[in-house]
Amino acid sequence: MKKSRVLAVVMAVLMMVTLLPSMVFATAAPSGTLDGKLKVKGTLAIGSTLSADYSKVKPEGITDDNVSFSWSLKDGDILTEVGTDKTYKIDEKDLGLPIVLKITGKEETGVSGELTVTTQEVSETEEEAKALAEKKKEEAKAAGEDPDAEESEASAASESSENTPDTEAGTSEEPDSAQPEKTTDPAEGTESADVQESTDAQEPADTQKPAENSVIEVNGNGEQSGSQNTDETDASGDSQTETPDSADTAADASEKNEKPTYSASAYTEDGSGILDFGSVEEGYTEIPEAQMVTIKNNGTGDLNFKEIAPENFMAEDINDAPLKSGESVTVWVKPREGLKAGEYKDLITYQTEEGADVFFEADFTVKEPENNKVEDNKNNGQTDPGETSDPATEKIYKLTANPTELPFDDLTAGYEKVETTSTVTIKNEGTEAVTLVQPESEFFDIAPVSEVESSGNIQLAQGGEQTFTVQPKLGLSAKDDPYVEELVFASDESTEASATVTASVMVKTETPKTVTATVKPEGPLSFGTLEQGYETAPDAQSVTVENTGTEAIRIQLSAPEDYEVGEPSAEVLNPGDKAATFTVQPKTGLQAGDHSGTISVTDQNTGNTLAEVRLEFTVSEPEPEPNPGLSVTDSLEFGTKEEGYKELPDAKKVTVTNTGNTKIVLKQPSSNAYTIGTLSATELEAGDNATFSVQPVSGLSQGEYLEDIVIANDANVEAYVNVHFSVTKKKTDNSKKANNLTGIKKPSDIKDLPNGTQKTQKALKLPGTVKITTTKGEQKASVKWDVKGSSYDPSSAERQIFNVKGTVILPEGVKNPNKISTVIAVSITVNGYQGKEAAASDNKITGIDSNGKYDTNTKITFTAAGAGMDNTNPRKGDTRYQPKSWKITETRTWDGEPYTATFRVSKPGKYTLKVTFGQQKYDGSSWKDTGTQSESAVTFTVSQAAVLTATPSPAVTQTNQKSAVQTGDSTPIMTFVIILIVAVVCIGGILVYRRKKK
Structure with a gap:
């Protein structure tokens, strides 16, 4: 009894195990109408592969096996299908166009309906795609739209893995509007917060710092917001979703009586938000180069900027006109001159009358000079404890000059003006103020740069300095050695306090001014002779100009009409400079004749002609193509004679004329029935002629003597004269x-x-x-x-x-x-x-009905059939019309057969498909374009497709069930069926056994 109970328990367990597939593994397969948001995974750059992301598509559990795919390029309102696979690889033809992914449910799997998503434009590289995605987000934010509600989920920054959890950037649920949204950049691994508008007090503008790699903007309420790059934007799951029309842009806010918004943002060239001008040493004279900042109006209202005057930097004002919504302006910023040693990290703020301020950081470091690092105890009023202070020796008088030598350029006797002026700076390096005495000079004029307090004397404080101008006096006469003079700047307080400057100048004897030049080669430049129709001009020749005078010359060349004259290697030639060269070459396409010319070398300063270059070039008449030809007297008729005639018909003259353009040598003609006279000339030049006589011979019997007397020649030109003579029978x-x-x-x-x-x-x-x-x-x-x-x-x-x-x-x-x-x-x-002429009227467009009606779901495939394109055995001169391009809103071209295209129009309306055909002519070996074109057009209408509504499947009952329910479970159930059968057999056996035992 105990054994039977145990066996019964075992059998019950086995039966439970057989039921596990239905309880544990049976999960419902996805069924219903497609809904939610479809996304595209992948980078929108050439070479990347895109695929569909169903993370936000309903019903849940959708896989690639439940839908069919259609990848299209969106060009305006035209969709051109480019693929139907599960994935799509971007190539060069897609550059600059958005990609549209459309999925359609397979009704046999229980899924119906369709979803469409449109990406942003395809970029050439990942970096460009990332920048474009960020730009799109910024434009969406500026227009008051949700940047995460974009149509395209294809991100430029990173490719989302299929294993990425929903908590990653771009897939988390929408956060509470009162809290900043935390996003994680998959590429950087750092978090950033999209700060929403709030009434919290902001940090004062002068203490705010822009975040690195961010754009700083302040809206019209004085609130600051920051944005960082995000990698994904949700795409709409609506069927046939397109880019919002202009009616939804912020520009229409005024039409809707909405209050304009005011906000702006600043972008540095490197995207860091900081202008780094590096470091210089105190006392710098060269200001670092200006850097540029772009400021954009992100609001819907105009912005009027106030004047700006930063303390340590200079910045360009924006005061030309109000900055319109969506417009940008670029301004320069650079440090001010003369800043003292220290670090300058200023927040440059552009304020607007509307309260939308924008700011960025400018960094600049001024280092302390090396020679100023040594402390001067005396200047600090400190004394060395080891030294004793003697009031009698504390006063120090010392003057220095910089520079100590002033050499001037040579002058020519009779000069009326001195072009060069030098300066010298006198500095008081003593401990006491001094009265500086200006020196008197015989040969040089000396004057202080600034006004003096008393005539000739200047009060110079301790550490002070005074700059003087020095230049030679007018009227110095010429001599062999220079004028040299020591200029002593002294002080009234001490004879030891003086500074000496040595000035010198040479005055030369005046030489006569001459403006002359020579050219080489001196003889004419000959370019020879070419036959008319030449395609390559003679080689260019070089001409050298040398300044042989005492004055500088500015070269100007007069170019003859039939020649190309190059620019001289130097425009200005000073005396003693190396010579300047230029090239000369005859032009191509000149007609027969003499094309001699002259190039004049003129000095622009004086207008005088300094030299001339003669040019010689001849173009000869083209040699005619050999074209031999002869003309001969047409025919000779000698009448009729009776057989046995005694009197011969009169001889007749035949004239042979050379009608060609080449010399022809004639051969003496001969005949049996006619006597042929000797040719008057056998060698005929073009236009010449020769004659010979023809006369029937005597004794001819009855008959018709019709004969072509041939004039043979060395040019093998056909030439003959037809002669006729009739002899009748005697009347017997x-x-x-x-x-x-x-x-x-x-x-x-x-x-x-x-x-x-x-x-x-x-x-x-x-x-x-x-x-x-x-x-x-x-x-x-x-x-x-x-x-x-x-x-x-x-x-x-x-x-x-x-x-x-x-x-x-x-x-x-x-x-x-x-x-x-x-x-x-x-x-x-x-x-x-x-040639067989193809008619343009025979060009056809097939596959699309003229005045046909289609809807936005219809894929239209057409073929362009050009007249004569079926000519498979062309002959020279045949023509045809080859399809070249087609256009609805944008032009698309064909590279070759087949001349077919498929497209879909996403917006209702009336459209015209135009196909351009190019005429080609067969030249005996290949088809060549003639330049003639013909256009054929088909007009059609596109209406909005009806929205598909899913119809629920009828309930499965015992009477109408024809197929098994799809559970989505791939667990093999046959094993459990076998176990169930074994268990039933075992239980049945036990029951039979117990009955027999009883």
């Missing part, structure tokens, strides 16, 4: 005579066939028969044309002129006892290819 009965060939009539030339004509007899319009003459009269004979043997190329786009030879097939019964040639030739001309 010829019916029984043989039918013999007497001539073949040449067919007419074939001209203006279209380009690409097939290389066949029919396509080339070659006749199938020709007329022949026989002893029995005229009849037709067929011709066999050698089309394949001709030079014609049907694939060529060029104009072609060629001959096709044919063989006349004599009809049956026609004999050719005289062996007349049955080979004939026809000249055929095929025109050049004109």
Whole structure:
């Protein structure tokens, strides 16, 4: 009995274990409509990877598997989709544009609806992104907005880890408005407090110090606030959240009758809030360089600044005009001159009439001079205890001069003014005041810089000093040695108290003033001869100007129209200076002719021309392209004679003219049926002509003597004269005579066939028969044309002129006892290819309906189809229109195929999509832009998308349940099912066993 109870307990425990999955591990999977705030994790800089942050998205437990993603670039009102993965890596094309992340719930997982978040603009580096984020926060605060309610959670300062707890910066709950919000900078590990407005008494302005790396500002109520960099801003979770319109800015406060706010902030160049001017030694004469501070109006009202006058620093006033809301002004600050030794840490405060004061710290250290560190017991009224004080020896009279020598520049006899004035300072280094006696001088004028109390004498207190000006007197004559004089500054009180200064000046004999200069090379600069159309100018040549006079010259050059003249290496040349050089070069594109010129070297001081440089350059006429040509008398007709004629037709003259531009050498023509006279000239220059005579020979039998007499030449120019002479049969009965060939009539030339004509007899319009003459009269004979043997190329786009030879097939019964040639030739001309012109009207935009209607949730994909872009086998001269760019609000370009783009418009309205096509022409090897453009446009309307409302799923019952409830628990349940089955079997076995035992 006891064993059975134990076994029952064990079985009960096993059954409890099998129920654990439903009690412990079964957690509800997320379901419902997306709500809350979506964020973007990552740094908004090129090369960074962004991802979604669901820490503030409802329902809780959302993962990447519950939603689909859409990453887009926001350009004005246009959204261009750039990715649909879980993450997005920023590249260079995104620079300067915000990124929009849109997540859409997967209804099959129980999640519906969508959320959108828009980041700030992408920066090039992390540092720039951090600065932009801080700027956005400051602008939000200045506009009276909550800087933590920004649309974008993507921070420039740091990338939030997926394991970052909600207590970190940017994820904690909103603090009590009465307490400063504590935030922790993940990068620095320090805390900072955003001080809210309060009525607590502030520390006096003269004792306040700006926090390091902060911006100090005081609002219109006299309250101080400080801001430091924060790394995250919450993004709105509303669908299609966009940047607030201008209607929500502080500028509209006046329209809403709201009271304007007054606040300002100051920014130092290094961002520390402190101007550090370093340290100098007391007695400094050079003031440290000024530093700049930027002051910005963060309120909504204008600020009027009061004049500023710091005690130890100088600062620029802001009094030009009121500082408007959102505007900034930059002012300079620097230490004052003559500050005594000590450390100066002043709080520079700019006050406004509205009470919004702004301040920053200025630091400056003045060190004590080394020679002042030794104490002077006598000046302090102290005596050495070991010494005895003798009243008779206490008075000390001592004068010193600085400098002790005054050498003056040389003067020229006859000078009327002395340009140089020197100064000397006399100092009383004794213990008693003295009366300083000004010395008399024969050669120098001496005068005190300040007024004296009595004529010639100056009262000089202990430690006092007096400065005198000294300069040579007018009218000193020239001599070989200098004027030297010792100037003794004495005192009335003691003969030992004196200071001596030695002054000297040299007066030279006046030399005549000359203003002259020479140029090298002296001869003309020759640049040779070039043919018109030259692209590279002759090498530049250098010219040297040397001052050969006694006076300085200021060089001025006159540049000829056809030359480029460089600036001289020195504008002013003093006597004895090194020479100045400049370059000269003919210009390109000059026409044929003589382009000689002259450069004048002039002294600007006097206007005199000092030297000239002659220039020579010639441009010759271009050599014409060889273009041989001959013209010949068209044809000669000798009429008809009866067979057995005694009198020959008169000879006729043929004129051959050289119509080309090159020399042509002619060859003597010949013929069997005609007598050809000798050419009057065989070498013809351009425009020359030659003549020869033509006359039928005697004794010709009946027949048609149609012949092309060819004038062969070394230029292979086709030249011939067509001659014709007919001999008729004697009027006798010829019916029984043989039918013999007497001539073949040449067919007419074939001209203006279209380009690409097939290389066949029919396509080339070659006749199938020709007329022949026989002893029995005229009849037709067929011709066999050698089309394949001709030079014609049907694939060529060029104009072609060629001959096709044919063989006349004599009809049956026609004999050719005289062996007349049955080979004939026809000249055929095929025109050049004109090119297939693509029409701009055939440019199309597909994928988007003209006057179509879409909503803000619609992704629109379109394709630009340019006319002629389907020409896969172009020929020279063909044209097409290639899609170049598209524009709705901003212009986007294509680098190549496919010419497709996808976008989404976030604001309702009427829009026009414009696509620009560029015309291209095929040059035989590639397509080249012609510069002609065409534009096609499609207008469409975008309406606001309806807000999606989640519909609750119907309750699962015993009758309608078709699928298992998703619990979000991945624990394998099969193990527990097996244990449950084993437990049931065991319990059943025990019950059967007990019944049998009973």
